[in-house]
Structure formats: C-alpha cells, structure tokens
Amino acid sequence: MSWFTSPADAADRLGATGYLTDAATATTTFLAGALEKPLLIEGPAGVGKTELAKAVARSCGADLVRLQCYEGLDEARALYEWNYKKQLLRIQANQGSDATWDETHDDIFTDEFLLTRPLLTAIRREEPTVLLIDEVDKTDVEVEGLLLEVLSDFQVTIPEMGTVTAVRRPFVVLTSNATRELSEAVKRRCLYLHLDYPDSEREREIVLSQVPGLQEAVAAQLVDMVARLRELELKKAPSIAESIDWARTLIALEIDDLDDDAVNATLGVVLKHVSDQERAVKELRLTRPVRTAGAAR
Incomplete structure (x- = not known):
C-alpha cells in the first residue's frame, strides 16, 4: 500500500481531514510511509502529535491501533499475554484423557489462548493499520527494548509459537513530550519530526x-x-x-x-x-x- 504519493498529496489529504500541516510535517509524513520507517514526533503537549497519527488513519482509510504508554507498562500490556485461566480449564478438561503432556502443552499454546495487545495486534493485521505508540517517554527505559524488534524488523517473537512477522507493515507513529531522552537505538530506527506551537x-x-x-x-x-x-x-x-x-x-x-x-x-x-x-x-x-x-x- 502506498500511504501518500508525495508530500503535496500528504498535505492535501491530511488537510481534508482537518489537519493542517506545514511543509516539513507533510514531507516527513510522506517519507514515513514511503520508506516504511517509524515516525518519532516530539514536542510540547497539545501541539497535535497524537492527532497527526489519527489524521493519517482517517486520510488513508486505515484502522488506528493505539498503545498508550505509562509508567509500569510491561510486555503483557504492550505485546501479548496468555489466557492462563482458559489454559488451566483446558488442562483440567484433559485430565483422565490419553493426551500426553507434550500434546496438552502444544494444545494450550495456540491462538485460541493468546491475548494480543496493541503491538502484536498491529503486526498481525492484514488491513492497513496505523500503530500509535503514544507518550513513549512516560515508560521505563527497559520498555524501549520491547519496541526495538518491532521497529527494526516489524516482527514479534513468541517463544511458545515462534516469530510473527508483519504481512503488511503498519504506519508507526511514536509521540514524546520529551520528559526524558529516548535511547539512541530507538531514535536510529525512526524518522524524526519536532512539532511546536504553530505561528x-x-x-x-x-x-x-x-x-x-x-x-x-x-x-x-x-x-x-x-x-x-x-x-x-x-x-x-x-x-x-x-x-x-x-x-x-x-x-x-x-x-x-x-x-x-x-x-x-x-x-x-x-x-x-x-x-x-x-x-x-x-x-x-x-x-x-x-x-x-x-x-x-
């Protein structure tokens, strides 16, 4: 999918949704889609960072998947977790059957028991998707490690199931209010845009x-x-x-x-x-x- 055909196309289509851009914003937004690179947007609160991601989704007819970052965010809330209650019920149901533990193990670590969170949801979607990782500077530094595999290879490794690779790469937007400095590893994988209050x-x-x-x-x-x-x-x-x-x-x-x-x-x-x-x-x-x-x- 071609998100935008040119910076002018990006400016026109974003403007049609009510989001007015300058030349730098339109150009960087176009390049994020054309190069399939995540877009890191920094700036003070309330300048339209989050709204730009929403405008991209509206203008391209894509769905928006949002990961709202906060202190204490972990892998279970960002990537995935297993439905342990449902797995336990399946194990109990298999008791007394001829199923071996290996067969039971393989049975309970399947899609049926997987609870996908925003990062994995966006990776697995086949439809056009905008992945918004909002206020990434509010997370702990360790959480940035969870993002690196997604941002570099657009894939997620699930030990029990293997590696899930994106069929269609999402348009990724990370926003930051710059309350702390993000790691160079994350920045290196992104295009950068600074938004300030407009004139x-x-x-x-x-x-x-x-x-x-x-x-x-x-x-x-x-x-x-x-x-x-x-x-x-x-x-x-x-x-x-x-x-x-x-x-x-x-x-x-x-x-x-x-x-x-x-x-x-x-x-x-x-x-x-x-x-x-x-x-x-x-x-x-x-x-x-x-x-x-x-x-x-």
Whole structure:
C-alpha cells in the first residue's frame, strides 16, 4: 500500500481531514510511509502529535491501533499475554484423557489462548493499520527494548509459537513530550519530526477551519491572547485543542469581542490550574470583576 504519493498529496489529504500541516510535517509524513520507517514526533503537549497519527488513519482509510504508554507498562500490556485461566480449564478438561503432556502443552499454546495487545495486534493485521505508540517517554527505559524488534524488523517473537512477522507493515507513529531522552537505538530506527506551537497565522487558520461561524476578528483576538498566555511561565500552556475549545465557547456564549470581561468569564477553558489563572490575570493586567459571597439566609 502506498500511504501518500508525495508530500503535496500528504498535505492535501491530511488537510481534508482537518489537519493542517506545514511543509516539513507533510514531507516527513510522506517519507514515513514511503520508506516504511517509524515516525518519532516530539514536542510540547497539545501541539497535535497524537492527532497527526489519527489524521493519517482517517486520510488513508486505515484502522488506528493505539498503545498508550505509562509508567509500569510491561510486555503483557504492550505485546501479548496468555489466557492462563482458559489454559488451566483446558488442562483440567484433559485430565483422565490419553493426551500426553507434550500434546496438552502444544494444545494450550495456540491462538485460541493468546491475548494480543496493541503491538502484536498491529503486526498481525492484514488491513492497513496505523500503530500509535503514544507518550513513549512516560515508560521505563527497559520498555524501549520491547519496541526495538518491532521497529527494526516489524516482527514479534513468541517463544511458545515462534516469530510473527508483519504481512503488511503498519504506519508507526511514536509521540514524546520529551520528559526524558529516548535511547539512541530507538531514535536510529525512526524518522524524526519536532512539532511546536504553530505561528499565529497558522493557528488562526486551524481555529477557523475547526469552528464554523467564528468571526475572523474574534479568531485573531483569541489567537493573540493564546500566544500571550504561552509566553508566561505556566504549569500547563494552552494547547491547540484548548484554543479550539475556547473558540467554541465564545460561539456558545455569543461573544463577539474578547475583552477582559470575556477572558475572565472563560479563562477556565484554557487554563486548568488556579495558579496559572492568577498569573495570567497579573501578568496580562486583566481587570477582574469583584466577586462577593452570597448572603446566608
């Protein structure tokens, strides 16, 4: 399967799903499919790393298989595990029969008892598949070893069954928020793309494309305010998705001017920590309304 015919084709088809790209993103995405190489995307949270994998799946009519990484992730959750309860029941059912242990052993280590997890599921699929390994930097370093066989040879070795090799290689996307440095072995097997927050013009285009009915003047105000917020030392800077949520909020409230009152009333849509809200009010010199507690009856 040819995922994209050219960088321009990648940009057009991703754009048709609502994901707007720059030249570097379109080119690297095209190459990941053309070279059948995993794509490692790094950048701050909320810049569209995960969404790019979803957009590739949508634009190519492929299914998305997602491995959400977290601290403590192990082989049983990433690759496969055996259904031990079902195996035990089969062993008990074979007791008293003429079956030898070798025959029973061969019987219980088959597909019927195998519980596939995302990595093995993606390897075994014959249909077009996008494998998303999300937030790989949240795992332990040891987990990267599990990925090397998949990323280098697109195969998984199951000691009881042998080696399973991909019939159709998936389009692999790894995302990282760069909370720790990934091993050189993993990086060497991947193409690399760094995504950052878009410039104001591109973010305005994204917001307008995702929020029909939003006035361009309001979109410009919103994007300018989001850019100012990102310049502050916040616990969590607003993501692109939160910019879109803010725009939808303004539509719902029928706000056509993002003045101080409008910002104060809706700041919780984009800043989710009270300390961030207080810093924004102070640093941006927003005028806050006086709030009084309701009188007790």
